[in-house]
Amino acid sequence: MTNSSAVEIVEVAPRDGFQAIKPFIPTETKISACKALIEAGFKRLEVGAFVSPKAIPQLADTAEVHAALAEQAVARSVRLSTLVPNTTGGRRALDAGISDLVFVLSASEAHNQSNVRRSVAASLEDLRELADVGRDVQGFRLRVNIATVFDCPFEGRTPEAAVRHIVERVLEMGIPVEFGLCDTTGRAFPDHVGSLCGELVQHYASERSVGWAFHGHDTFGLGLANALSAYAGGIRIFDAAAAGLGGCPFAPGASGNTATEDLVFTFGNMNIPTDLDLDKLLDAATAMETLPGAQTGGHVRGLPRARICA
Protein backbone atom coordinates (compact mmCIF):
# COMPACT_ATOMS: atom_id res chain seq x y z
CA MET A 1 0.00 0.00 0.00
CA THR A 2 1.17 3.43 -0.94
CA ASN A 3 0.02 6.56 0.84
CA SER A 4 -0.03 8.43 -2.44
CA SER A 5 -3.25 10.00 -3.62
CA ALA A 6 -2.68 8.84 -7.21
CA VAL A 7 -4.66 6.01 -8.73
CA GLU A 8 -3.84 3.41 -11.35
CA ILE A 9 -6.65 2.55 -13.72
CA VAL A 10 -6.72 -0.86 -15.39
CA GLU A 11 -8.56 -0.65 -18.68
CA VAL A 12 -10.67 -3.81 -18.98
CA ALA A 13 -12.78 -3.10 -22.07
CA PRO A 14 -10.59 -5.43 -24.18
CA ARG A 15 -11.70 -8.29 -21.93
CA ASP A 16 -14.78 -7.50 -19.85
CA GLY A 17 -16.18 -5.20 -22.52
CA PHE A 18 -15.50 -7.24 -25.62
CA GLN A 19 -16.73 -10.51 -24.08
CA ALA A 20 -20.22 -8.97 -23.79
CA ILE A 21 -20.35 -8.20 -27.53
CA LYS A 22 -21.90 -10.96 -29.65
CA PRO A 23 -20.71 -10.21 -33.22
CA PHE A 24 -17.06 -11.18 -33.58
CA ILE A 25 -14.78 -8.14 -33.45
CA PRO A 26 -12.04 -8.61 -36.05
CA THR A 27 -8.66 -9.25 -34.44
CA GLU A 28 -7.21 -6.18 -36.15
CA THR A 29 -9.96 -4.02 -34.65
CA LYS A 30 -9.22 -5.37 -31.20
CA ILE A 31 -5.53 -4.60 -31.67
CA SER A 32 -6.29 -1.06 -32.88
CA ALA A 33 -8.58 -0.46 -29.91
CA CYS A 34 -5.85 -1.56 -27.49
CA LYS A 35 -3.29 0.64 -29.24
CA ALA A 36 -5.60 3.64 -28.91
CA LEU A 37 -5.91 2.92 -25.20
CA ILE A 38 -2.15 2.65 -24.82
CA GLU A 39 -1.91 6.03 -26.61
CA ALA A 40 -4.19 7.46 -23.91
CA GLY A 41 -1.59 6.47 -21.32
CA PHE A 42 -2.82 3.25 -19.74
CA LYS A 43 -0.06 1.23 -18.11
CA ARG A 44 -2.30 -1.77 -17.54
CA LEU A 45 -4.78 -3.39 -19.91
CA GLU A 46 -6.76 -6.56 -19.35
CA VAL A 47 -6.83 -8.13 -22.79
CA GLY A 48 -8.94 -11.17 -23.56
CA ALA A 49 -9.22 -14.41 -21.67
CA PHE A 50 -8.12 -17.99 -21.92
CA VAL A 51 -11.56 -19.50 -21.62
CA SER A 52 -13.35 -22.08 -23.70
CA PRO A 53 -13.75 -20.61 -27.20
CA LYS A 54 -17.11 -22.41 -27.27
CA ALA A 55 -18.29 -20.48 -24.20
CA ILE A 56 -16.96 -17.11 -25.35
CA PRO A 57 -15.99 -17.22 -29.05
CA GLN A 58 -15.31 -13.48 -28.98
CA LEU A 59 -12.08 -14.03 -27.05
CA ALA A 60 -10.73 -16.97 -29.08
CA ASP A 61 -8.04 -14.73 -30.59
CA THR A 62 -6.59 -13.58 -27.26
CA ALA A 63 -3.12 -15.01 -27.93
CA GLU A 64 -2.92 -13.21 -31.29
CA VAL A 65 -3.98 -9.89 -29.79
CA HIS A 66 -1.38 -10.18 -27.04
CA ALA A 67 1.32 -11.13 -29.53
CA ALA A 68 0.55 -8.13 -31.71
CA LEU A 69 0.80 -5.75 -28.76
CA ALA A 70 3.81 -7.30 -27.02
CA GLU A 71 6.53 -5.14 -28.53
CA GLN A 72 4.72 -1.86 -27.91
CA ALA A 73 3.86 -2.99 -24.39
CA VAL A 74 7.48 -3.66 -23.52
CA ALA A 75 8.62 -0.38 -25.08
CA ARG A 76 6.10 1.61 -23.07
CA SER A 77 6.18 -0.45 -19.86
CA VAL A 78 2.56 -1.46 -20.27
CA ARG A 79 1.30 -4.54 -18.46
CA LEU A 80 -1.03 -6.72 -20.54
CA SER A 81 -2.96 -9.14 -18.38
CA THR A 82 -5.43 -11.81 -19.35
CA LEU A 83 -8.26 -13.52 -17.54
CA VAL A 84 -8.23 -17.22 -16.71
CA PRO A 85 -11.14 -19.03 -15.05
CA ASN A 86 -9.01 -22.06 -14.12
CA THR A 87 -5.52 -23.55 -14.20
CA THR A 88 -6.11 -25.09 -17.61
CA GLY A 89 -6.65 -21.58 -18.95
CA GLY A 90 -3.70 -20.38 -16.91
CA ARG A 91 -1.39 -22.97 -18.47
CA ARG A 92 -2.57 -22.04 -21.95
CA ALA A 93 -1.85 -18.37 -21.23
CA LEU A 94 1.63 -19.18 -19.86
CA ASP A 95 2.32 -21.35 -22.89
CA ALA A 96 1.44 -18.33 -25.04
CA GLY A 97 4.04 -16.32 -23.15
CA ILE A 98 1.52 -14.36 -21.06
CA SER A 99 2.50 -14.30 -17.41
CA ASP A 100 0.24 -11.54 -16.05
CA LEU A 101 -2.89 -13.47 -15.09
CA VAL A 102 -6.29 -12.60 -13.66
CA PHE A 103 -7.87 -15.61 -11.98
CA VAL A 104 -11.56 -15.28 -11.28
CA LEU A 105 -13.73 -16.91 -8.65
CA SER A 106 -16.79 -15.74 -6.75
CA ALA A 107 -17.37 -15.07 -3.07
CA SER A 108 -20.83 -16.63 -3.37
CA GLU A 109 -21.27 -20.33 -4.05
CA ALA A 110 -24.24 -19.85 -6.35
CA HIS A 111 -22.44 -17.32 -8.54
CA ASN A 112 -19.26 -19.41 -8.70
CA GLN A 113 -21.34 -22.39 -9.82
CA SER A 114 -23.06 -20.26 -12.43
CA ASN A 115 -19.89 -18.55 -13.64
CA VAL A 116 -17.21 -21.28 -13.57
CA ARG A 117 -19.36 -24.37 -12.87
CA ARG A 118 -17.79 -25.57 -9.64
CA SER A 119 -17.64 -24.87 -5.92
CA VAL A 120 -15.60 -22.09 -4.34
CA ALA A 121 -13.47 -24.76 -2.68
CA ALA A 122 -12.75 -26.34 -6.06
CA SER A 123 -11.80 -22.95 -7.51
CA LEU A 124 -9.44 -22.35 -4.58
CA GLU A 125 -7.85 -25.78 -5.01
CA ASP A 126 -7.37 -25.04 -8.70
CA LEU A 127 -5.89 -21.63 -7.92
CA ARG A 128 -3.40 -23.26 -5.56
CA GLU A 129 -2.23 -25.40 -8.48
CA LEU A 130 -1.87 -22.32 -10.67
CA ALA A 131 0.10 -20.57 -7.93
CA ASP A 132 2.43 -23.57 -7.74
CA VAL A 133 2.95 -23.48 -11.50
CA GLY A 134 3.43 -19.72 -11.52
CA ARG A 135 6.00 -19.70 -8.73
CA ASP A 136 8.66 -20.87 -11.18
CA VAL A 137 7.63 -18.67 -14.08
CA GLN A 138 9.71 -15.58 -14.81
CA GLY A 139 7.57 -12.43 -14.53
CA PHE A 140 4.52 -14.25 -13.15
CA ARG A 141 1.97 -11.84 -11.71
CA LEU A 142 -1.32 -12.84 -10.20
CA ARG A 143 -4.53 -10.84 -9.80
CA VAL A 144 -7.32 -12.75 -8.06
CA ASN A 145 -10.67 -11.26 -9.02
CA ILE A 146 -13.26 -12.05 -6.36
CA ALA A 147 -16.65 -11.68 -7.99
CA THR A 148 -19.85 -10.88 -6.03
CA VAL A 149 -17.82 -9.46 -3.14
CA PHE A 150 -20.72 -7.24 -2.07
CA ASP A 151 -23.83 -8.62 -3.72
CA CYS A 152 -24.82 -11.81 -5.51
CA PRO A 153 -27.66 -11.94 -8.04
CA PHE A 154 -28.77 -15.24 -6.51
CA GLU A 155 -27.92 -14.89 -2.81
CA GLY A 156 -28.21 -11.15 -2.09
CA ARG A 157 -25.74 -9.38 0.19
CA THR A 158 -22.49 -11.31 0.49
CA PRO A 159 -21.32 -12.04 4.04
CA GLU A 160 -17.93 -10.49 4.76
CA ALA A 161 -16.78 -13.88 6.10
CA ALA A 162 -17.07 -15.39 2.62
CA VAL A 163 -14.70 -12.75 1.25
CA ARG A 164 -12.24 -13.05 4.11
CA HIS A 165 -12.24 -16.83 3.71
CA ILE A 166 -11.06 -16.53 0.12
CA VAL A 167 -8.47 -13.87 0.97
CA GLU A 168 -7.04 -16.03 3.76
CA ARG A 169 -6.86 -19.16 1.61
CA VAL A 170 -5.12 -17.26 -1.18
CA LEU A 171 -2.59 -15.63 1.15
CA GLU A 172 -1.72 -19.09 2.51
CA MET A 173 -0.49 -19.92 -0.98
CA GLY A 174 2.43 -17.66 -0.24
CA ILE A 175 2.83 -15.77 -3.51
CA PRO A 176 2.44 -12.06 -4.22
CA VAL A 177 -1.12 -11.31 -5.17
CA GLU A 178 -3.43 -8.43 -6.04
CA PHE A 179 -7.09 -8.90 -5.13
CA GLY A 180 -9.78 -7.46 -7.37
CA LEU A 181 -12.84 -6.69 -5.25
CA CYS A 182 -15.59 -6.97 -7.85
CA ASP A 183 -19.03 -5.47 -7.60
CA THR A 184 -20.24 -7.86 -10.26
CA THR A 185 -23.88 -6.77 -10.23
CA GLY A 186 -23.39 -3.05 -9.60
CA ARG A 187 -25.69 -3.41 -6.61
CA ALA A 188 -23.08 -2.65 -3.98
CA PHE A 189 -23.79 0.43 -1.89
CA PRO A 190 -21.21 3.08 -1.04
CA ASP A 191 -21.29 2.53 2.72
CA HIS A 192 -20.69 -1.21 2.26
CA VAL A 193 -17.94 -0.64 -0.31
CA GLY A 194 -16.19 1.90 1.88
CA SER A 195 -16.30 -0.19 5.03
CA LEU A 196 -15.31 -3.53 3.48
CA CYS A 197 -12.51 -2.04 1.38
CA GLY A 198 -11.26 -0.06 4.36
CA GLU A 199 -11.27 -3.11 6.63
CA LEU A 200 -9.46 -5.34 4.15
CA VAL A 201 -6.83 -2.75 3.22
CA GLN A 202 -6.15 -1.99 6.89
CA HIS A 203 -6.25 -5.57 8.14
CA TYR A 204 -3.66 -6.72 5.61
CA ALA A 205 -1.60 -3.52 5.58
CA SER A 206 1.41 -5.33 7.02
CA GLU A 207 1.31 -8.10 4.40
CA ARG A 208 4.39 -7.82 2.24
CA SER A 209 2.97 -8.62 -1.16
CA VAL A 210 -0.73 -7.98 -1.35
CA GLY A 211 -2.49 -5.35 -3.41
CA TRP A 212 -6.12 -4.30 -3.74
CA ALA A 213 -8.21 -3.19 -6.69
CA PHE A 214 -11.87 -2.24 -7.06
CA HIS A 215 -13.89 -3.38 -10.06
CA GLY A 216 -17.27 -1.65 -10.28
CA HIS A 217 -20.34 -1.57 -12.48
CA ASP A 218 -22.74 1.32 -13.06
CA THR A 219 -25.94 -0.72 -13.42
CA PHE A 220 -27.70 0.99 -10.53
CA GLY A 221 -26.06 4.37 -11.12
CA LEU A 222 -23.63 3.88 -8.26
CA GLY A 223 -20.44 3.27 -10.26
CA LEU A 224 -18.77 6.56 -9.40
CA ALA A 225 -20.09 6.76 -5.84
CA ASN A 226 -18.79 3.26 -5.14
CA ALA A 227 -15.40 3.95 -6.70
CA LEU A 228 -15.03 7.05 -4.53
CA SER A 229 -15.97 5.03 -1.44
CA ALA A 230 -13.38 2.40 -2.36
CA TYR A 231 -10.87 5.21 -2.76
CA ALA A 232 -11.79 6.57 0.67
CA GLY A 233 -11.25 3.03 2.00
CA GLY A 234 -7.68 3.07 0.71
CA ILE A 235 -8.01 1.42 -2.71
CA ARG A 236 -5.75 2.94 -5.37
CA ILE A 237 -6.21 0.54 -8.29
CA PHE A 238 -9.45 0.63 -10.29
CA ASP A 239 -10.78 -1.44 -13.17
CA ALA A 240 -12.96 0.38 -15.67
CA ALA A 241 -14.05 -0.07 -19.28
CA ALA A 242 -13.94 2.63 -21.92
CA ALA A 243 -17.44 3.57 -23.15
CA GLY A 244 -18.90 1.66 -20.20
CA LEU A 245 -18.77 -1.54 -22.21
CA GLY A 246 -19.25 -4.90 -20.61
CA GLY A 247 -21.14 -6.64 -17.91
CA CYS A 248 -21.38 -10.19 -16.69
CA PRO A 249 -23.23 -12.56 -19.01
CA PHE A 250 -23.92 -14.84 -16.06
CA ALA A 251 -25.26 -12.20 -13.66
CA PRO A 252 -28.87 -11.43 -14.61
CA GLY A 253 -29.55 -7.72 -14.61
CA ALA A 254 -25.91 -6.70 -14.59
CA SER A 255 -24.96 -4.18 -17.23
CA GLY A 256 -21.78 -2.34 -18.12
CA ASN A 257 -18.66 -1.53 -16.21
CA THR A 258 -18.16 1.94 -14.85
CA ALA A 259 -17.02 3.97 -17.85
CA THR A 260 -13.30 4.72 -17.69
CA GLU A 261 -13.82 8.22 -19.04
CA ASP A 262 -16.33 8.99 -16.25
CA LEU A 263 -13.86 7.77 -13.64
CA VAL A 264 -10.90 9.65 -15.13
CA PHE A 265 -12.98 12.83 -15.45
CA THR A 266 -14.08 12.54 -11.83
CA PHE A 267 -10.71 11.69 -10.32
CA GLY A 268 -9.04 14.41 -12.38
CA ASN A 269 -11.42 17.06 -11.11
CA MET A 270 -10.89 15.90 -7.54
CA ASN A 271 -7.14 16.39 -7.97
CA ILE A 272 -6.48 12.65 -7.85
CA PRO A 273 -3.83 11.99 -10.51
CA THR A 274 -4.51 9.25 -13.07
CA ASP A 275 -1.69 10.04 -15.50
CA LEU A 276 -4.07 9.50 -18.41
CA ASP A 277 -4.95 11.73 -21.36
CA LEU A 278 -8.71 12.20 -21.11
CA ASP A 279 -9.00 13.68 -24.58
CA LYS A 280 -7.36 10.64 -26.18
CA LEU A 281 -9.33 8.32 -23.93
CA LEU A 282 -12.56 9.94 -25.13
CA ASP A 283 -11.44 9.34 -28.71
CA ALA A 284 -10.75 5.68 -27.94
CA ALA A 285 -14.08 5.30 -26.11
CA THR A 286 -16.02 7.01 -28.90
CA ALA A 287 -14.47 4.61 -31.41
CA MET A 288 -15.73 1.68 -29.33
CA GLU A 289 -19.29 2.95 -29.70
CA THR A 290 -19.10 2.05 -33.37
CA LEU A 291 -18.42 -1.65 -32.74
CA PRO A 292 -21.44 -3.59 -34.03
CA GLY A 293 -23.36 -5.03 -31.08
CA ALA A 294 -21.69 -2.82 -28.49
CA GLN A 295 -23.91 -1.78 -25.59
CA THR A 296 -22.35 1.33 -24.20
CA GLY A 297 -22.86 3.24 -20.98
CA GLY A 298 -21.36 6.16 -19.12
CA HIS A 299 -22.16 9.84 -18.96
CA VAL A 300 -19.45 12.26 -20.03
CA ARG A 301 -18.62 10.83 -23.46
CA GLY A 302 -21.57 12.53 -25.18
CA LEU A 303 -21.15 15.92 -23.50
CA PRO A 304 -19.36 18.93 -25.01
CA ARG A 305 -15.64 18.12 -25.06
CA ALA A 306 -14.81 21.64 -23.83
CA ARG A 307 -16.69 20.93 -20.58
CA ILE A 308 -14.95 17.59 -20.09
CA CYS A 309 -11.31 18.27 -20.92
CA ALA A 310 -11.23 21.85 -19.55
Add this chain to the structure above:
Amino acid sequence: MTNSSAVEIVEVAPRDGFQAIKPFIPTETKISACKALIEAGFKRLEVGAFVSPKAIPQLADTAEVHAALAEQAVARSVRLSTLVPNTTGGRRALDAGISDLVFVLSASEAHNQSNVRRSVAASLEDLRELADVGRDVQGFRLRVNIATVFDCPFEGRTPEAAVRHIVERVLEMGIPVEFGLCDTTGRAFPDHVGSLCGELVQHYASERSVGWAFHGHDTFGLGLANALSAYAGGIRIFDAAAAGLGGCPFAPGASGNTATEDLVFTFGNMNIPTDLDLDKLLDAATAMETLPGAQTGGHVRGLPRARICA
Protein backbone atom coordinates in the same frame (compact mmCIF):
# COMPACT_ATOMS: atom_id res chain seq x y z
CA MET B 1 -30.62 21.15 11.96
CA THR B 2 -31.63 17.73 13.20
CA ASN B 3 -29.15 15.04 14.10
CA SER B 4 -31.43 12.42 12.69
CA SER B 5 -30.20 10.20 9.89
CA ALA B 6 -33.52 10.46 8.02
CA VAL B 7 -33.87 12.53 4.89
CA GLU B 8 -36.76 14.46 3.39
CA ILE B 9 -37.04 14.32 -0.37
CA VAL B 10 -38.74 17.13 -2.23
CA GLU B 11 -40.19 15.85 -5.49
CA VAL B 12 -39.55 18.52 -8.12
CA ALA B 13 -40.62 16.79 -11.33
CA PRO B 14 -43.91 18.76 -11.39
CA ARG B 15 -41.82 21.94 -11.74
CA ASP B 16 -38.23 21.32 -12.79
CA GLY B 17 -39.19 18.26 -14.80
CA PHE B 18 -42.30 19.49 -16.54
CA GLN B 19 -40.78 22.86 -17.48
CA ALA B 20 -38.24 21.03 -19.65
CA ILE B 21 -40.99 19.32 -21.67
CA LYS B 22 -42.08 21.22 -24.79
CA PRO B 23 -45.52 19.72 -25.67
CA PHE B 24 -48.12 21.05 -23.24
CA ILE B 25 -49.01 18.45 -20.62
CA PRO B 26 -52.79 18.59 -20.04
CA THR B 27 -53.64 20.04 -16.65
CA GLU B 28 -55.46 16.84 -15.67
CA THR B 29 -52.33 14.80 -16.45
CA LYS B 30 -50.25 17.08 -14.26
CA ILE B 31 -52.73 16.69 -11.43
CA SER B 32 -52.77 12.89 -11.79
CA ALA B 33 -48.98 12.79 -11.77
CA CYS B 34 -48.88 14.82 -8.55
CA LYS B 35 -51.51 12.58 -6.95
CA ALA B 36 -49.47 9.49 -7.82
CA LEU B 37 -46.46 11.10 -6.16
CA ILE B 38 -48.46 11.94 -3.05
CA GLU B 39 -49.57 8.28 -3.01
CA ALA B 40 -45.90 7.31 -2.91
CA GLY B 41 -45.56 9.25 0.32
CA PHE B 42 -43.98 12.58 -0.57
CA LYS B 43 -44.64 15.29 1.99
CA ARG B 44 -43.21 18.03 -0.21
CA LEU B 45 -43.79 18.65 -3.91
CA GLU B 46 -42.57 21.58 -5.97
CA VAL B 47 -45.45 22.19 -8.35
CA GLY B 48 -45.17 24.62 -11.23
CA ALA B 49 -43.93 28.18 -11.21
CA PHE B 50 -45.25 31.69 -11.40
CA VAL B 51 -43.15 32.77 -14.33
CA SER B 52 -44.06 34.49 -17.55
CA PRO B 53 -46.35 32.13 -19.48
CA LYS B 54 -44.62 33.41 -22.60
CA ALA B 55 -41.23 32.21 -21.31
CA ILE B 56 -42.49 28.85 -20.05
CA PRO B 57 -46.01 28.13 -21.42
CA GLN B 58 -45.86 24.65 -19.89
CA LEU B 59 -46.37 26.09 -16.40
CA ALA B 60 -49.15 28.54 -17.22
CA ASP B 61 -51.70 26.36 -15.38
CA THR B 62 -49.79 26.29 -12.09
CA ALA B 63 -52.63 27.94 -10.09
CA GLU B 64 -55.14 25.38 -11.37
CA VAL B 65 -52.89 22.44 -10.50
CA HIS B 66 -52.34 23.76 -6.99
CA ALA B 67 -56.06 24.39 -6.50
CA ALA B 68 -56.92 20.84 -7.56
CA LEU B 69 -54.44 19.36 -5.09
CA ALA B 70 -55.09 21.67 -2.16
CA GLU B 71 -57.64 19.55 -0.32
CA GLN B 72 -55.62 16.34 -0.53
CA ALA B 73 -52.49 18.22 0.48
CA VAL B 74 -54.10 19.56 3.64
CA ALA B 75 -55.57 16.15 4.50
CA ARG B 76 -52.20 14.43 4.15
CA SER B 77 -49.99 17.25 5.50
CA VAL B 78 -48.27 17.64 2.16
CA ARG B 79 -46.48 20.90 1.40
CA LEU B 80 -46.98 22.14 -2.16
CA SER B 81 -44.44 24.78 -3.08
CA THR B 82 -44.06 26.76 -6.26
CA LEU B 83 -41.14 28.52 -7.90
CA VAL B 84 -41.00 32.29 -8.34
CA PRO B 85 -38.18 34.08 -10.16
CA ASN B 86 -39.11 37.49 -8.73
CA THR B 87 -41.48 39.33 -6.42
CA THR B 88 -44.01 39.86 -9.19
CA GLY B 89 -44.31 36.08 -9.47
CA GLY B 90 -44.32 35.82 -5.70
CA ARG B 91 -47.26 38.20 -5.41
CA ARG B 92 -49.16 36.27 -8.05
CA ALA B 93 -48.57 33.03 -6.14
CA LEU B 94 -49.68 34.60 -2.86
CA ASP B 95 -52.78 36.00 -4.58
CA ALA B 96 -53.55 32.43 -5.70
CA GLY B 97 -53.34 31.31 -2.07
CA ILE B 98 -49.94 29.65 -2.38
CA SER B 99 -47.65 30.66 0.46
CA ASP B 100 -44.86 28.07 0.13
CA LEU B 101 -42.47 29.77 -2.27
CA VAL B 102 -39.17 28.88 -3.93
CA PHE B 103 -37.29 32.01 -4.99
CA VAL B 104 -34.46 31.40 -7.42
CA LEU B 105 -31.29 33.36 -8.05
CA SER B 106 -27.79 32.32 -9.09
CA ALA B 107 -24.47 32.55 -7.31
CA SER B 108 -22.80 33.51 -10.58
CA GLU B 109 -23.56 36.83 -12.26
CA ALA B 110 -23.50 35.39 -15.76
CA HIS B 111 -25.98 32.64 -14.93
CA ASN B 112 -28.30 35.02 -13.06
CA GLN B 113 -28.33 37.32 -16.07
CA SER B 114 -29.05 34.38 -18.37
CA ASN B 115 -31.70 32.85 -16.11
CA VAL B 116 -33.61 35.82 -14.66
CA ARG B 117 -32.13 38.69 -16.74
CA ARG B 118 -30.73 40.87 -14.02
CA SER B 119 -27.81 41.19 -11.62
CA VAL B 120 -27.45 39.18 -8.42
CA ALA B 121 -27.78 42.44 -6.49
CA ALA B 122 -31.09 43.17 -8.23
CA SER B 123 -32.36 39.67 -7.42
CA LEU B 124 -31.40 40.15 -3.78
CA GLU B 125 -33.15 43.53 -3.65
CA ASP B 126 -36.24 41.94 -5.16
CA LEU B 127 -36.08 39.05 -2.69
CA ARG B 128 -35.94 41.54 0.18
CA GLU B 129 -39.22 42.99 -1.08
CA LEU B 130 -40.77 39.52 -1.24
CA ALA B 131 -39.58 38.79 2.30
CA ASP B 132 -41.24 42.01 3.47
CA VAL B 133 -44.48 41.02 1.77
CA GLY B 134 -44.33 37.48 3.13
CA ARG B 135 -43.64 38.51 6.70
CA ASP B 136 -47.35 39.34 7.13
CA VAL B 137 -48.71 36.35 5.24
CA GLN B 138 -50.16 33.47 7.26
CA GLY B 139 -48.21 30.25 6.53
CA PHE B 140 -45.54 31.98 4.46
CA ARG B 141 -42.53 29.72 3.87
CA LEU B 142 -39.47 30.62 1.86
CA ARG B 143 -36.99 28.43 0.08
CA VAL B 144 -34.17 30.33 -1.63
CA ASN B 145 -32.69 28.24 -4.41
CA ILE B 146 -29.14 29.34 -5.15
CA ALA B 147 -28.33 28.12 -8.64
CA THR B 148 -24.75 27.45 -9.85
CA VAL B 149 -23.52 27.09 -6.27
CA PHE B 150 -20.64 24.87 -7.36
CA ASP B 151 -20.23 25.35 -11.10
CA CYS B 152 -21.46 27.82 -13.70
CA PRO B 153 -21.72 26.95 -17.37
CA PHE B 154 -20.30 30.36 -18.23
CA GLU B 155 -17.85 31.10 -15.41
CA GLY B 156 -16.64 27.66 -14.27
CA ARG B 157 -16.10 26.86 -10.59
CA THR B 158 -18.09 29.21 -8.36
CA PRO B 159 -16.10 30.97 -5.64
CA GLU B 160 -17.39 30.11 -2.18
CA ALA B 161 -17.46 33.84 -1.38
CA ALA B 162 -20.22 34.36 -3.95
CA VAL B 163 -22.39 31.78 -2.19
CA ARG B 164 -21.67 33.12 1.27
CA HIS B 165 -22.47 36.65 0.08
CA ILE B 166 -25.97 35.58 -0.93
CA VAL B 167 -26.52 33.57 2.26
CA GLU B 168 -25.47 36.55 4.41
CA ARG B 169 -27.67 39.03 2.55
CA VAL B 170 -30.68 36.70 2.83
CA LEU B 171 -30.16 36.06 6.53
CA GLU B 172 -30.06 39.82 7.10
CA MET B 173 -33.67 39.89 5.90
CA GLY B 174 -34.56 38.27 9.19
CA ILE B 175 -37.12 35.68 8.16
CA PRO B 176 -36.97 31.89 8.39
CA VAL B 177 -35.46 30.46 5.23
CA GLU B 178 -34.36 27.20 3.67
CA PHE B 179 -31.50 27.42 1.19
CA GLY B 180 -31.45 25.12 -1.81
CA LEU B 181 -27.83 24.54 -2.84
CA CYS B 182 -28.25 23.80 -6.52
CA ASP B 183 -25.76 21.98 -8.70
CA THR B 184 -27.45 23.44 -11.77
CA THR B 185 -25.08 21.93 -14.33
CA GLY B 186 -24.40 18.58 -12.64
CA ARG B 187 -20.70 19.41 -12.87
CA ALA B 188 -20.10 19.69 -9.14
CA PHE B 189 -17.64 17.18 -7.73
CA PRO B 190 -18.20 15.19 -4.55
CA ASP B 191 -15.26 16.66 -2.64
CA HIS B 192 -16.46 20.20 -3.38
CA VAL B 193 -20.08 19.36 -2.53
CA GLY B 194 -19.09 17.72 0.74
CA SER B 195 -16.82 20.50 1.88
CA LEU B 196 -19.07 23.43 0.94
CA CYS B 197 -22.23 21.83 2.35
CA GLY B 198 -20.40 20.85 5.50
CA GLU B 199 -18.98 24.35 5.99
CA LEU B 200 -22.32 26.09 5.45
CA VAL B 201 -24.30 23.71 7.65
CA GLN B 202 -21.74 24.00 10.44
CA HIS B 203 -21.16 27.74 10.15
CA TYR B 204 -24.87 28.52 10.48
CA ALA B 205 -25.73 25.70 12.90
CA SER B 206 -26.66 28.20 15.62
CA GLU B 207 -29.00 30.17 13.35
CA ARG B 208 -32.52 29.76 14.63
CA SER B 209 -34.46 29.43 11.40
CA VAL B 210 -32.27 28.30 8.56
CA GLY B 211 -32.46 25.03 6.67
CA TRP B 212 -30.40 23.49 3.90
CA ALA B 213 -31.31 21.41 0.88
CA PHE B 214 -29.26 19.94 -1.95
CA HIS B 215 -30.55 20.00 -5.52
CA GLY B 216 -28.45 17.87 -7.87
CA HIS B 217 -28.31 16.82 -11.49
CA ASP B 218 -26.94 13.60 -12.96
CA THR B 219 -25.56 15.04 -16.19
CA PHE B 220 -21.99 13.92 -15.54
CA GLY B 221 -23.02 10.72 -13.70
CA LEU B 222 -22.30 12.26 -10.31
CA GLY B 223 -25.88 12.74 -9.08
CA LEU B 224 -25.79 10.03 -6.43
CA ALA B 225 -22.17 10.57 -5.42
CA ASN B 226 -22.87 14.28 -4.91
CA ALA B 227 -26.05 13.64 -2.94
CA LEU B 228 -24.16 11.28 -0.63
CA SER B 229 -21.44 13.89 -0.16
CA ALA B 230 -24.06 16.50 0.69
CA TYR B 231 -25.53 14.03 3.17
CA ALA B 232 -22.11 13.49 4.73
CA GLY B 233 -21.84 17.28 4.99
CA GLY B 234 -25.02 17.37 7.07
CA ILE B 235 -27.72 18.05 4.47
CA ARG B 236 -30.97 16.20 5.14
CA ILE B 237 -33.30 17.69 2.50
CA PHE B 238 -32.89 16.68 -1.13
CA ASP B 239 -34.62 17.75 -4.33
CA ALA B 240 -35.02 15.08 -6.99
CA ALA B 241 -37.26 14.43 -9.99
CA ALA B 242 -39.06 11.18 -10.70
CA ALA B 243 -37.79 9.53 -13.90
CA GLY B 244 -34.84 11.93 -13.88
CA LEU B 245 -36.90 14.50 -15.74
CA GLY B 246 -35.80 18.07 -16.07
CA GLY B 247 -32.76 20.17 -16.51
CA CYS B 248 -32.09 23.84 -16.90
CA PRO B 249 -33.11 25.32 -20.25
CA PHE B 250 -30.65 28.16 -19.70
CA ALA B 251 -27.64 26.05 -18.75
CA PRO B 252 -26.11 24.63 -21.93
CA GLY B 253 -25.24 20.98 -21.56
CA ALA B 254 -27.27 20.45 -18.40
CA SER B 255 -29.59 17.43 -18.46
CA GLY B 256 -31.98 15.89 -15.98
CA ASN B 257 -32.25 16.04 -12.24
CA THR B 258 -31.04 13.13 -10.20
CA ALA B 259 -33.83 10.56 -10.47
CA THR B 260 -35.85 10.37 -7.28
CA GLU B 261 -36.15 6.58 -7.55
CA ASP B 262 -32.34 6.25 -7.76
CA LEU B 263 -31.95 8.41 -4.67
CA VAL B 264 -34.66 6.60 -2.69
CA PHE B 265 -33.24 3.21 -3.69
CA THR B 266 -29.75 4.26 -2.60
CA PHE B 267 -30.73 5.91 0.69
CA GLY B 268 -33.01 2.99 1.54
CA ASN B 269 -30.22 0.47 1.07
CA MET B 270 -27.90 2.56 3.20
CA ASN B 271 -30.44 2.48 6.03
CA ILE B 272 -31.22 6.16 5.65
CA PRO B 273 -35.00 6.45 6.06
CA THR B 274 -36.94 8.34 3.40
CA ASP B 275 -40.45 7.33 4.44
CA LEU B 276 -41.38 6.76 0.78
CA ASP B 277 -42.89 3.76 -0.98
CA LEU B 278 -40.35 2.90 -3.68
CA ASP B 279 -42.72 0.56 -5.50
CA LYS B 280 -45.37 3.28 -5.87
CA LEU B 281 -42.69 5.82 -6.75
CA LEU B 282 -41.48 3.55 -9.56
CA ASP B 283 -45.05 3.35 -10.84
CA ALA B 284 -45.33 7.14 -10.80
CA ALA B 285 -41.94 7.55 -12.48
CA THR B 286 -42.72 4.95 -15.14
CA ALA B 287 -45.94 6.80 -15.95
CA MET B 288 -43.92 9.98 -16.51
CA GLU B 289 -41.90 8.22 -19.20
CA THR B 290 -44.99 8.17 -21.36
CA LEU B 291 -45.40 11.96 -21.41
CA PRO B 292 -44.84 13.10 -25.00
CA GLY B 293 -41.55 14.98 -25.23
CA ALA B 294 -40.23 13.74 -21.89
CA GLN B 295 -36.48 13.22 -21.72
CA THR B 296 -35.93 10.77 -18.91
CA GLY B 297 -32.84 9.71 -17.01
CA GLY B 298 -31.91 7.59 -14.04
CA HIS B 299 -30.82 4.00 -13.64
CA VAL B 300 -33.00 1.75 -11.50
CA ARG B 301 -36.38 2.34 -13.15
CA GLY B 302 -35.73 -0.12 -15.99
CA LEU B 303 -34.22 -2.88 -13.86
CA PRO B 304 -36.10 -5.92 -12.51
CA ARG B 305 -38.50 -4.65 -9.83
CA ALA B 306 -37.58 -7.61 -7.57
CA ARG B 307 -33.98 -6.34 -7.41
CA ILE B 308 -35.09 -2.79 -6.63
CA CYS B 309 -37.84 -3.20 -4.07
CA ALA B 310 -36.33 -6.23 -2.27
